[in-house]
Amino acid sequence: MKCDLVVVGAGPGGSMTAKVAAEAGLDVVMLEKRQEIGDPVRCAEGVSKAALRKLVDLDPVWISAEVKGARLRAPDGTEIVMSEDRTGAEVGYVLERKVFDRALARDAAEAGAKVMVKTRALGLLHEKGVPSGISAQFVGESLKIEAPLIIGADGVESKVGRWAGIDTALKPKDIETCAQFLLQDEKIDDEYCEFYLGNDIAPGGYVWSFPKGEKLANVGIGVLGSKANSGTPIRLLREFVAKNFPDGKILEMMVGGVPVSGPIETTTADGVILVGDAARQSDPITGGGIINAMRAGVMAGEIAADQVPKGEVDKESLQIYEKRWRETIGKQITRNFAVKEFFVDLTDDDLNHLTHSLNGINVAELDLRGLLKVLVRQNPKHLLKLRHLIV
Amino acid sequence: MLSVNRYKCGYCGACVGVCPAAALELVETWIEVNDDCTKCGRCTKICPLGALELVKEAQT
Numbered sequence: 001m002k003c004d005l006v007v008v009g010a011g012p013g014g015s016m017t018a019k020v021a022a023e024a025g026l027d028v029v030m031l032e033k034r035q036e037i038g039d040p041v042r043c044a045e046g047v048s049k050a051a052l053r054k055l056v057d058l059d060p061v062w063i064s065a066e067v068k069g070a071r072l073r074a075p076d077g078t079e080i081v082m083s084e085d086r087t088g089a090e091v092g093y094v095l096e097r098k099v100f101d102r103a104l105a106r107d108a109a110e111a112g113a114k115v116m117v118k119t120r121a122l123g124l125l126h127e128k129g130v131p132s133g134i135s136a137q138f139v140g141e142s143l144k145i146e147a148p149l150i151i152g153a154d155g156v157e158s159k160v161g162r163w164a165g166i167d168t169a170l171k172p173k174d175i176e177t178c179a180q181f182l183l184q185d186e187k188i189d190d191e192y193c194e195f196y197l198g199n200d201i202a203p204g205g206y207v208w209s210f211p212k213g214e215k216l217a218n219v220g221i222g223v224l225g226s227k228a229n230s231g232t233p234i235r236l237l238r239e240f241v242a243k244n245f246p247d248g249k250i251l252e253m254m255v256g257g258v259p260v261s262g263p264i265e266t267t268t269a270d271g272v273i274l275v276g277d278a279a280r281q282s283d284p285i286t287g288g289g290i291i292n293a294m295r296a297g298v299m300a301g302e303i304a305a306d307q308v309p310k311g312e313v314d315k316e317s318l319q320i321y322e323k324r325w326r327e328t329i330g331k332q333i334t335r336n337f338a339v340k341e342f343f344v345d346l347t348d349d350d351l352n353h354l355t356h357s358l359n360g361i362n363v364a365e366l367d368l369r370g371l372l373k374v375l376v377r378q379n380p381k382h383l384l385k386l387r388h389l390i391v
Numbered sequence: 392m393l394s395v396n397r398y399k400c401g402y403c404g405a406c407v408g409v410c411p412a413a414a415l416e417l418v419e420t421w422i423e424v425n426d427d428c429t430k431c432g433r434c435t436k437i438c439p440l441g442a443l444e445l446v447k448e449a450q451t
Protein backbone atom coordinates (compact mmCIF):
# COMPACT_ATOMS: atom_id res chain seq x y z
CA MET A 1 0.00 0.00 0.00
CA LYS A 2 1.23 3.49 -0.82
CA CYS A 3 0.07 6.88 0.42
CA ASP A 4 1.30 10.41 1.20
CA LEU A 5 0.98 10.27 4.95
CA VAL A 6 0.63 7.54 7.58
CA VAL A 7 -0.82 8.59 10.93
CA VAL A 8 -0.20 6.12 13.75
CA GLY A 9 -2.91 6.40 16.41
CA ALA A 10 -6.52 7.55 16.09
CA GLY A 11 -6.86 9.66 19.23
CA PRO A 12 -7.71 13.37 19.01
CA GLY A 13 -4.17 14.27 17.85
CA GLY A 14 -4.04 11.66 15.09
CA SER A 15 -7.55 12.30 13.85
CA MET A 16 -7.01 16.07 13.62
CA THR A 17 -3.76 15.53 11.71
CA ALA A 18 -5.45 13.07 9.34
CA LYS A 19 -8.44 15.34 8.80
CA VAL A 20 -6.43 18.48 8.08
CA ALA A 21 -3.98 16.67 5.78
CA ALA A 22 -6.77 14.87 3.89
CA GLU A 23 -8.76 18.08 3.47
CA ALA A 24 -5.67 19.66 1.94
CA GLY A 25 -5.55 16.86 -0.61
CA LEU A 26 -3.08 14.35 0.81
CA ASP A 27 -3.71 10.63 0.51
CA VAL A 28 -3.80 9.71 4.23
CA VAL A 29 -3.89 6.37 6.04
CA MET A 30 -4.60 6.42 9.79
CA LEU A 31 -3.83 3.30 11.84
CA GLU A 32 -5.39 2.41 15.17
CA LYS A 33 -4.09 -0.66 16.97
CA ARG A 34 -7.24 -1.08 19.00
CA GLN A 35 -10.38 -2.67 17.66
CA GLU A 36 -12.42 0.29 18.86
CA ILE A 37 -11.43 3.92 18.58
CA GLY A 38 -11.81 5.77 21.87
CA ASP A 39 -12.15 2.71 24.08
CA PRO A 40 -10.94 1.94 26.69
CA VAL A 41 -10.82 5.51 27.95
CA ARG A 42 -7.84 6.62 30.02
CA CYS A 43 -8.67 10.22 30.65
CA ALA A 44 -10.56 12.50 33.04
CA GLU A 45 -12.26 13.99 29.94
CA GLY A 46 -12.21 17.67 30.92
CA VAL A 47 -11.59 20.35 28.27
CA SER A 48 -11.80 24.11 28.00
CA LYS A 49 -14.96 25.06 26.18
CA ALA A 50 -13.48 28.02 24.35
CA ALA A 51 -10.38 26.10 23.28
CA LEU A 52 -12.42 23.18 21.94
CA ARG A 53 -14.70 25.50 20.00
CA LYS A 54 -11.73 27.05 18.24
CA LEU A 55 -10.77 23.64 16.90
CA VAL A 56 -14.02 21.92 15.90
CA ASP A 57 -17.71 22.49 15.37
CA LEU A 58 -19.25 21.23 18.53
CA ASP A 59 -21.69 18.35 18.62
CA PRO A 60 -23.68 18.14 21.89
CA VAL A 61 -23.57 14.32 21.85
CA TRP A 62 -19.86 14.50 22.80
CA ILE A 63 -20.59 16.34 26.01
CA SER A 64 -21.33 14.51 29.26
CA ALA A 65 -21.55 17.62 31.37
CA GLU A 66 -20.94 21.32 31.35
CA VAL A 67 -19.41 22.79 34.47
CA LYS A 68 -19.70 26.18 36.12
CA GLY A 69 -16.22 26.23 37.54
CA ALA A 70 -13.60 24.52 39.61
CA ARG A 71 -13.27 24.03 43.35
CA LEU A 72 -9.86 23.48 44.85
CA ARG A 73 -9.55 21.91 48.29
CA ALA A 74 -6.39 22.33 50.36
CA PRO A 75 -5.20 19.50 52.65
CA ASP A 76 -6.91 21.12 55.67
CA GLY A 77 -10.21 21.39 53.81
CA THR A 78 -10.03 25.11 52.93
CA GLU A 79 -11.74 25.66 49.60
CA ILE A 80 -11.17 28.02 46.70
CA VAL A 81 -13.80 28.39 43.99
CA MET A 82 -12.58 29.52 40.59
CA SER A 83 -14.04 30.66 37.29
CA GLU A 84 -17.51 30.73 38.69
CA ASP A 85 -20.08 31.45 36.05
CA ARG A 86 -20.97 34.92 37.21
CA THR A 87 -20.69 36.79 34.01
CA GLY A 88 -22.06 34.03 31.86
CA ALA A 89 -18.50 33.28 30.81
CA GLU A 90 -18.15 29.72 29.72
CA VAL A 91 -15.88 27.41 31.61
CA GLY A 92 -15.60 23.78 30.75
CA TYR A 93 -16.93 20.61 29.28
CA VAL A 94 -16.53 17.06 30.44
CA LEU A 95 -16.49 14.92 27.31
CA GLU A 96 -17.62 11.41 26.51
CA ARG A 97 -14.33 10.33 24.95
CA LYS A 98 -15.74 7.12 23.49
CA VAL A 99 -18.10 9.25 21.40
CA PHE A 100 -15.76 12.19 20.87
CA ASP A 101 -12.75 10.22 19.62
CA ARG A 102 -14.90 8.27 17.20
CA ALA A 103 -16.51 11.47 15.90
CA LEU A 104 -13.08 13.00 15.20
CA ALA A 105 -12.01 9.82 13.40
CA ARG A 106 -15.22 9.97 11.38
CA ASP A 107 -14.41 13.57 10.44
CA ALA A 108 -11.00 12.41 9.24
CA ALA A 109 -12.65 9.61 7.24
CA GLU A 110 -15.14 12.05 5.74
CA ALA A 111 -12.28 14.28 4.70
CA GLY A 112 -10.91 11.32 2.76
CA ALA A 113 -8.49 9.61 5.14
CA LYS A 114 -8.44 5.82 5.13
CA VAL A 115 -8.92 4.54 8.69
CA MET A 116 -7.67 1.09 9.63
CA VAL A 117 -8.54 -0.34 13.05
CA LYS A 118 -6.94 -3.36 14.71
CA THR A 119 -3.86 -2.34 12.78
CA ARG A 120 -0.68 -2.08 14.77
CA ALA A 121 2.48 -0.34 13.60
CA LEU A 122 5.48 -2.63 14.08
CA GLY A 123 8.32 -0.46 12.87
CA LEU A 124 9.60 1.94 10.26
CA LEU A 125 10.43 0.93 6.72
CA HIS A 126 13.61 2.46 5.35
CA GLU A 127 14.85 3.31 1.91
CA LYS A 128 18.37 4.65 1.42
CA GLY A 129 18.59 5.14 5.17
CA VAL A 130 15.50 7.33 5.57
CA PRO A 131 12.06 6.27 6.78
CA SER A 132 9.85 5.30 3.85
CA GLY A 133 6.77 3.97 5.59
CA ILE A 134 5.47 1.68 8.28
CA SER A 135 5.42 -2.04 8.63
CA ALA A 136 2.22 -3.04 10.33
CA GLN A 137 -0.01 -5.86 11.33
CA PHE A 138 -3.58 -5.66 10.08
CA VAL A 139 -5.83 -8.10 11.96
CA GLY A 140 -2.84 -10.39 12.38
CA GLU A 141 -1.63 -10.14 8.76
CA SER A 142 1.53 -8.27 7.89
CA LEU A 143 1.20 -5.16 5.85
CA LYS A 144 3.61 -2.59 4.45
CA ILE A 145 2.47 0.98 3.99
CA GLU A 146 4.84 3.20 2.04
CA ALA A 147 4.71 6.92 2.73
CA PRO A 148 7.28 9.73 2.79
CA LEU A 149 6.00 11.10 6.11
CA ILE A 150 4.86 9.35 9.28
CA ILE A 151 2.96 10.96 12.15
CA GLY A 152 3.45 9.35 15.55
CA ALA A 153 0.25 10.14 17.44
CA ASP A 154 0.57 6.94 19.39
CA GLY A 155 0.08 8.27 22.89
CA VAL A 156 1.90 7.82 26.17
CA GLU A 157 3.21 4.42 25.01
CA SER A 158 4.53 5.92 21.75
CA LYS A 159 6.94 3.82 19.74
CA VAL A 160 7.18 5.81 16.51
CA GLY A 161 9.57 8.34 18.03
CA ARG A 162 11.79 5.62 19.47
CA TRP A 163 12.00 3.86 16.12
CA ALA A 164 13.16 7.15 14.63
CA GLY A 165 15.84 7.57 17.30
CA ILE A 166 14.00 10.04 19.55
CA ASP A 167 14.23 9.05 23.20
CA THR A 168 10.71 9.66 24.49
CA ALA A 169 11.09 7.49 27.63
CA LEU A 170 9.57 9.32 30.57
CA LYS A 171 11.44 9.53 33.85
CA PRO A 172 9.32 8.68 36.90
CA LYS A 173 9.25 12.37 37.86
CA ASP A 174 7.87 13.20 34.42
CA ILE A 175 4.75 11.01 34.46
CA GLU A 176 1.59 11.07 36.55
CA THR A 177 0.35 7.56 37.17
CA CYS A 178 -3.42 7.63 37.32
CA ALA A 179 -6.50 5.63 38.25
CA GLN A 180 -10.11 6.66 37.93
CA PHE A 181 -13.61 5.42 38.72
CA LEU A 182 -16.80 6.44 37.03
CA LEU A 183 -18.68 6.90 40.26
CA GLN A 184 -22.39 7.18 41.03
CA ASP A 185 -23.17 8.88 44.31
CA GLU A 186 -25.70 11.31 45.76
CA LYS A 187 -22.83 13.42 47.12
CA ILE A 188 -21.41 14.23 43.70
CA ASP A 189 -21.38 17.90 42.73
CA ASP A 190 -22.84 18.02 39.22
CA GLU A 191 -21.78 21.61 38.60
CA TYR A 192 -18.13 21.88 39.58
CA CYS A 193 -14.89 20.17 38.77
CA GLU A 194 -13.24 19.47 42.10
CA PHE A 195 -9.53 19.17 42.88
CA TYR A 196 -8.23 17.79 46.18
CA LEU A 197 -4.63 18.52 47.13
CA GLY A 198 -2.42 16.91 49.75
CA ASN A 199 0.61 14.69 50.13
CA ASP A 200 -1.42 11.97 51.83
CA ILE A 201 -4.23 12.22 49.29
CA ALA A 202 -2.18 12.30 46.10
CA PRO A 203 1.63 12.74 46.40
CA GLY A 204 2.85 15.07 43.65
CA GLY A 205 -0.57 15.14 42.04
CA TYR A 206 -4.21 15.57 42.93
CA VAL A 207 -7.55 13.82 43.20
CA TRP A 208 -10.25 15.07 40.85
CA SER A 209 -13.99 14.78 40.51
CA PHE A 210 -15.31 15.77 37.07
CA PRO A 211 -19.10 15.58 36.64
CA LYS A 212 -20.35 13.18 33.97
CA GLY A 213 -24.09 13.72 34.25
CA GLU A 214 -26.61 13.46 37.04
CA LYS A 215 -24.87 12.22 40.20
CA LEU A 216 -22.11 10.69 38.11
CA ALA A 217 -18.48 11.74 38.02
CA ASN A 218 -15.02 10.69 36.93
CA VAL A 219 -13.33 10.49 40.31
CA GLY A 220 -9.65 9.91 39.78
CA ILE A 221 -6.14 10.36 41.06
CA GLY A 222 -2.78 11.26 39.61
CA VAL A 223 0.37 10.45 41.57
CA LEU A 224 3.80 11.62 40.45
CA GLY A 225 5.75 8.56 39.28
CA SER A 226 8.75 9.43 41.45
CA LYS A 227 6.50 9.46 44.53
CA ALA A 228 4.63 6.28 43.61
CA ASN A 229 5.20 2.66 44.31
CA SER A 230 3.61 -0.38 42.75
CA GLY A 231 -0.16 0.17 42.76
CA THR A 232 -0.11 3.46 44.73
CA PRO A 233 -2.77 5.20 42.59
CA ILE A 234 -5.45 2.54 42.92
CA ARG A 235 -4.79 2.12 46.64
CA LEU A 236 -5.04 5.86 47.35
CA LEU A 237 -8.10 6.24 45.13
CA ARG A 238 -9.90 3.46 46.98
CA GLU A 239 -9.01 5.16 50.28
CA PHE A 240 -10.27 8.51 49.00
CA VAL A 241 -13.55 7.08 47.76
CA ALA A 242 -14.11 5.08 50.96
CA LYS A 243 -13.67 8.27 52.97
CA ASN A 244 -15.48 10.78 50.77
CA PHE A 245 -18.04 8.69 48.89
CA PRO A 246 -18.60 5.68 51.16
CA ASP A 247 -21.82 4.74 49.36
CA GLY A 248 -20.41 5.46 45.90
CA LYS A 249 -20.95 2.83 43.24
CA ILE A 250 -18.19 2.17 40.76
CA LEU A 251 -19.53 1.81 37.22
CA GLU A 252 -16.22 1.82 35.39
CA MET A 253 -12.54 1.70 36.18
CA MET A 254 -9.82 3.43 34.16
CA VAL A 255 -6.05 3.70 34.47
CA GLY A 256 -3.41 5.62 32.58
CA GLY A 257 -0.16 7.50 32.50
CA VAL A 258 0.06 11.22 31.74
CA PRO A 259 3.30 12.84 30.52
CA VAL A 260 4.23 15.88 32.65
CA SER A 261 7.76 16.30 31.32
CA GLY A 262 7.32 19.64 29.57
CA PRO A 263 8.75 19.93 26.06
CA ILE A 264 11.16 17.17 25.02
CA GLU A 265 14.31 17.92 23.04
CA THR A 266 12.95 16.99 19.66
CA THR A 267 9.64 15.85 18.19
CA THR A 268 10.80 15.41 14.62
CA ALA A 269 13.17 13.17 12.71
CA ASP A 270 13.69 12.51 9.01
CA GLY A 271 10.21 11.62 7.74
CA VAL A 272 8.68 11.62 11.23
CA ILE A 273 6.58 14.05 13.30
CA LEU A 274 5.28 13.34 16.82
CA VAL A 275 1.94 14.74 17.99
CA GLY A 276 0.11 14.91 21.34
CA ASP A 277 1.04 12.65 24.26
CA ALA A 278 3.56 10.92 21.96
CA ALA A 279 5.34 14.30 21.75
CA ARG A 280 4.80 14.78 25.53
CA GLN A 281 2.69 17.87 24.82
CA SER A 282 0.26 17.39 27.70
CA ASP A 283 0.06 20.10 30.36
CA PRO A 284 2.37 19.43 33.33
CA ILE A 285 0.04 21.09 35.86
CA THR A 286 -3.42 20.01 34.86
CA GLY A 287 -2.46 16.86 32.97
CA GLY A 288 -4.81 17.96 30.20
CA GLY A 289 -3.73 16.67 26.80
CA ILE A 290 -6.71 16.75 24.44
CA ILE A 291 -6.57 20.37 23.31
CA ASN A 292 -2.77 20.45 22.93
CA ALA A 293 -2.86 17.22 20.92
CA MET A 294 -5.58 18.61 18.65
CA ARG A 295 -3.74 21.90 18.14
CA ALA A 296 -0.50 20.08 17.37
CA GLY A 297 -2.46 17.78 15.05
CA VAL A 298 -3.73 20.74 13.05
CA MET A 299 -0.17 22.10 12.77
CA ALA A 300 1.22 18.70 11.74
CA GLY A 301 -1.57 18.20 9.18
CA GLU A 302 -0.98 21.61 7.61
CA ILE A 303 2.77 21.17 7.54
CA ALA A 304 2.42 17.67 6.04
CA ALA A 305 0.19 19.11 3.32
CA ASP A 306 2.86 21.73 2.54
CA GLN A 307 5.94 19.56 2.76
CA VAL A 308 4.94 16.21 1.25
CA PRO A 309 4.12 17.53 -2.25
CA LYS A 310 7.48 19.35 -2.27
CA GLY A 311 9.23 16.19 -1.18
CA GLU A 312 10.82 18.08 1.73
CA VAL A 313 10.28 15.89 4.77
CA ASP A 314 13.78 15.62 6.24
CA LYS A 315 14.34 16.70 9.84
CA GLU A 316 15.66 20.07 8.71
CA SER A 317 12.53 20.82 6.67
CA LEU A 318 10.28 19.72 9.53
CA GLN A 319 11.76 22.33 11.89
CA ILE A 320 8.81 24.43 10.88
CA TYR A 321 6.67 22.10 13.02
CA GLU A 322 9.04 22.37 15.98
CA LYS A 323 8.97 26.14 15.69
CA ARG A 324 5.20 26.39 15.46
CA TRP A 325 4.30 24.16 18.38
CA ARG A 326 7.09 25.39 20.64
CA GLU A 327 6.06 29.02 20.18
CA THR A 328 2.50 28.21 21.24
CA ILE A 329 1.88 24.99 23.18
CA GLY A 330 5.56 24.79 24.09
CA LYS A 331 5.65 28.14 25.88
CA GLN A 332 2.72 27.19 28.04
CA ILE A 333 3.96 23.73 28.96
CA THR A 334 7.47 25.04 29.66
CA ARG A 335 6.05 27.50 32.16
CA ASN A 336 3.68 24.96 33.66
CA PHE A 337 6.46 22.40 33.96
CA ALA A 338 8.46 24.83 36.09
CA VAL A 339 5.41 25.58 38.23
CA LYS A 340 4.77 21.85 38.63
CA GLU A 341 8.39 21.20 39.65
CA PHE A 342 7.91 23.77 42.41
CA PHE A 343 4.49 22.62 43.59
CA VAL A 344 5.17 18.87 43.77
CA ASP A 345 7.61 19.35 46.62
CA LEU A 346 5.43 21.55 48.80
CA THR A 347 4.36 20.21 52.18
CA ASP A 348 0.73 20.13 53.26
CA ASP A 349 1.51 23.10 55.52
CA ASP A 350 2.79 25.02 52.50
CA LEU A 351 -0.33 24.17 50.51
CA ASN A 352 -2.61 25.19 53.38
CA HIS A 353 -0.68 28.40 53.91
CA LEU A 354 -0.93 29.31 50.22
CA THR A 355 -4.65 28.62 50.22
CA HIS A 356 -5.18 30.76 53.33
CA SER A 357 -3.30 33.60 51.66
CA LEU A 358 -6.25 33.93 49.28
CA ASN A 359 -8.58 34.65 52.19
CA GLY A 360 -10.79 37.62 51.43
CA ILE A 361 -9.66 37.83 47.81
CA ASN A 362 -12.18 37.29 45.07
CA VAL A 363 -10.73 34.56 42.92
CA ALA A 364 -14.09 33.48 41.51
CA GLU A 365 -13.47 34.75 38.04
CA LEU A 366 -9.86 33.64 37.72
CA ASP A 367 -8.46 30.87 35.63
CA LEU A 368 -5.42 28.81 36.69
CA ARG A 369 -2.92 31.38 35.48
CA GLY A 370 -4.79 34.21 37.13
CA LEU A 371 -4.87 32.28 40.39
CA LEU A 372 -1.12 31.68 40.23
CA LYS A 373 -0.55 35.39 39.70
CA VAL A 374 -2.55 36.22 42.81
CA LEU A 375 -0.69 33.56 44.78
CA VAL A 376 2.65 35.07 43.79
CA ARG A 377 1.43 38.52 44.72
CA GLN A 378 0.24 37.33 48.14
CA ASN A 379 3.31 35.22 48.87
CA PRO A 380 6.20 37.09 47.27
CA LYS A 381 8.93 35.49 49.36
CA HIS A 382 7.62 31.97 49.37
CA LEU A 383 6.92 31.95 45.66
CA LEU A 384 9.97 33.95 44.61
CA LYS A 385 11.06 31.17 42.28
CA LEU A 386 7.79 31.35 40.39
CA ARG A 387 7.70 35.08 39.95
CA HIS A 388 9.48 35.27 36.63
CA LEU A 389 7.28 32.51 35.24
CA ILE A 390 3.94 33.98 36.11
CA VAL A 391 4.19 37.72 35.74
CA MET B 392 12.49 -11.39 35.08
CA LEU B 393 9.59 -8.98 34.70
CA SER B 394 6.32 -10.62 35.50
CA VAL B 395 2.98 -9.19 34.32
CA ASN B 396 -0.11 -10.12 36.28
CA ARG B 397 -2.61 -10.25 33.41
CA TYR B 398 -5.52 -10.36 35.82
CA LYS B 399 -4.49 -7.09 37.43
CA CYS B 400 -3.20 -5.21 34.40
CA GLY B 401 -5.44 -2.35 33.21
CA TYR B 402 -3.58 -2.17 29.86
CA CYS B 403 -2.99 1.59 30.07
CA GLY B 404 0.53 1.62 28.65
CA ALA B 405 2.06 3.77 31.40
CA CYS B 406 4.81 1.13 31.80
CA VAL B 407 5.56 1.31 28.06
CA GLY B 408 5.97 5.09 28.32
CA VAL B 409 8.61 4.91 31.05
CA CYS B 410 10.60 1.90 29.83
CA PRO B 411 14.15 3.16 29.13
CA ALA B 412 14.90 0.13 26.95
CA ALA B 413 11.72 0.27 24.84
CA ALA B 414 11.27 -3.36 25.86
CA LEU B 415 7.54 -3.13 26.47
CA GLU B 416 4.63 -2.94 24.08
CA LEU B 417 0.89 -2.71 24.65
CA VAL B 418 -1.20 -4.78 22.25
CA GLU B 419 -4.88 -4.31 23.07
CA THR B 420 -5.08 -5.84 26.57
CA TRP B 421 -1.67 -7.50 26.42
CA ILE B 422 1.67 -6.16 27.66
CA GLU B 423 4.52 -7.74 25.72
CA VAL B 424 8.01 -7.84 27.23
CA ASN B 425 10.93 -8.42 24.89
CA ASP B 426 14.52 -9.46 25.50
CA ASP B 427 15.73 -5.86 25.75
CA CYS B 428 14.28 -5.65 29.30
CA THR B 429 17.10 -4.72 31.68
CA LYS B 430 15.03 -5.50 34.80
CA CYS B 431 15.50 -1.93 36.02
CA GLY B 432 12.10 -2.02 37.72
CA ARG B 433 11.02 1.49 36.70
CA CYS B 434 7.75 0.16 35.26
CA THR B 435 6.89 -1.76 38.43
CA LYS B 436 6.85 1.46 40.47
CA ILE B 437 4.68 3.46 38.12
CA CYS B 438 2.06 0.79 37.35
CA PRO B 439 -1.20 2.30 38.71
CA LEU B 440 -2.57 -1.14 39.55
CA GLY B 441 0.60 -2.85 40.73
CA ALA B 442 0.45 -5.48 38.02
CA LEU B 443 4.18 -5.57 37.32
CA GLU B 444 6.78 -7.25 39.46
CA LEU B 445 10.42 -8.26 39.16
CA VAL B 446 10.75 -11.88 40.17
CA LYS B 447 13.88 -13.96 40.57
CA GLU B 448 14.40 -16.30 37.68
CA ALA B 449 14.03 -19.96 38.51
CA GLN B 450 17.33 -21.84 38.48
CA THR B 451 17.45 -24.31 35.64
